[in-house]
Amino acid sequence: MKGGLMSGAKPQELAQPILGVPAKSAIYLTVTVRAGSEQAVREGLADVPGLKRSVGFRVPETGLSCVTGIGSRFWDRAYADLPRPSGLHPFIALTGSVHTAVSTPGDVFFHLRASQPDMCFELARQLMLHFDGMVDVEDEVYGFRYFDERDLLGFVDGTENPEPPVDDITAALIADDPLYNGGSYLVVQKYLHNMSAWDALPVEEQERVVGRTKLSDIELPDDVKPSNSHVALNVIEDADGNELQIVRDNLPFGRVGQSEFGTYFISYAADPAVTEQMLTNMFIGNPPGNYDRILDFSTAVTGCLFFVPPIGLLDDPESYADLPAEPCKSTNSTHSSRTDGSLGIGSLKRSGQK
Ligand code: HEM
DSSP states (O other): OOOHHHHOOOHHHHSOSOSSOOOSEEEEEEEEEOTTOHHHHHHHHTTHHHHHHHHHTTSGGGOOEEEEEEEHHHHHHHOTTSOOOTTOOOOOOEEOSSOEEOOOOOSEEEEEEESSHHHHHHHHHHHHHHTTTTEEEEEEEEEEOOTTTBOTTSOBOSTTSOOTTTHHHHHHSOOSOTTTTTOEEEEEEEEEEOHHHHHTSOHHHHHHHHTBOTTTOOBOOTTTSOTTSHHHHHOEEOTTSOEEOOEEOOEEEEEGGGTEEEEEEEEEESSHHHHHHHHHHHHTTTTTTOOOGGGGSEEEOOOEEEEEOOHHHHHOTHHHHTSOOOOOOOSSTTSOOOTTSOOSOSOOOOOOOO
C-alpha cells in the first residue's frame, strides 16, 4: 500500500498491529545494525510480515504479531531519501536530582506478542536467522502476563490506558500527517525493581507510591494521593485541560536466580512529546524535585525511542521517497511537538543526548 497521502485510508488501516493485541507473552528485541548492512536490513524489514505469517499461520489462535520500530540514527543511515518523521530523535536522557533516565543504543526494535511464549520465540529465532550477520542484539527481554495484569510490584498495570476503539487510536496513531498517517512513536525502558526495599514497605505506603489501591486497583482520592505518586505525575493535560494519553503494554520479566525482577515499559504515542513529558515529570519532577517515588524502587537500565512506520513504508520504502513532505502535526492538536520533547510545562533540566 502506498503512503497515507495517496490512499485516503484511516490511520488504523495503515498501521502495524500496535493496538488491540491480547498478549500473554512478549519478546522485546532491540538490535543495532552493523556498518555496511543498512540497505540489506532496509530490504529485509519488508520480509518481516511474511516471516510472521509463516510462524503464526500454523497456530492462528495465539494471535502472534510483530511491530517494527526504527531508531533515529538508523533512519539517517538507511532512510535518508525519505522525509524524516518530525518526532523522530534519539531518546532524550534525563538527569533528575536523584534518578536518571538513560539513553541506550537501538537501531531497530521488534515487539513480538502472542498468547503463547513459543510463538514469540520462534519468530524471534526466524528474525535472527533472517538478519544473521547484519545486526547485533543489544537487549532481549521475555515478558509474561502475571496473574490479573499485575506488575512484579503487585499492582495492576494498564487500567487507565485509553480505551478502544477510539481513544487508543487517537492516542497512539499519527492521524494528521498525510505521509505518515498510521505511524506511531514507541518509547521503551527496561526497569529493574529493588524488591527487598519494596517488600519492606507496608501495603498502605506502596499504595501511596503508586496512587492506587493494591488489591482492588482503585485510584486514591485526590486529597489522599501524594503529588509524587506515579499516577499523580503521569496524569498530564495540555494548556486547555485536555488529558494527554499514551498506550502502554508493559509486562513483567525476571530471573529468580539472578534476583532480577523487572517491568518492561513500552508505550505508543501519536506524539512522542506526550511520553517525554511524563518521563520528565517522573525523573525531573513536577515541580522539579518532586520526582516519581516509584523510581526509588525501580531503576531504568535502558531507554530508546523509535518511529513505528505505517506498514506500507516497511514494505515499499521507495514509494514514500517521491511523495512531498508534509509537516507532521500532532494528533493531540492542542499541543506542539517540540524538538526537546517538552510540552513546555514547568522548568526542566535535561542532560545531553547520548
Ligand atoms: C517501573 C516502571 C513502571 C511501572 C511498574 C508502572 C506501573 C503502573 C501502574 C501500576 C499504574 C496504575 C494502573 C494503570 O492505570 O495502569 C500505572 C499507570 C500509569 N503509568 Fe506507569 N509504570 C511504570 C512506568 C511508567 C512510565 C515510564 C510511564 C510514562 C513515561 C508511565 C505512564 C503511566 C501512565 C500514563 C499511567 C496512567 C495514569 C492514569 O491515567 O491514571 N508508567 N503505571
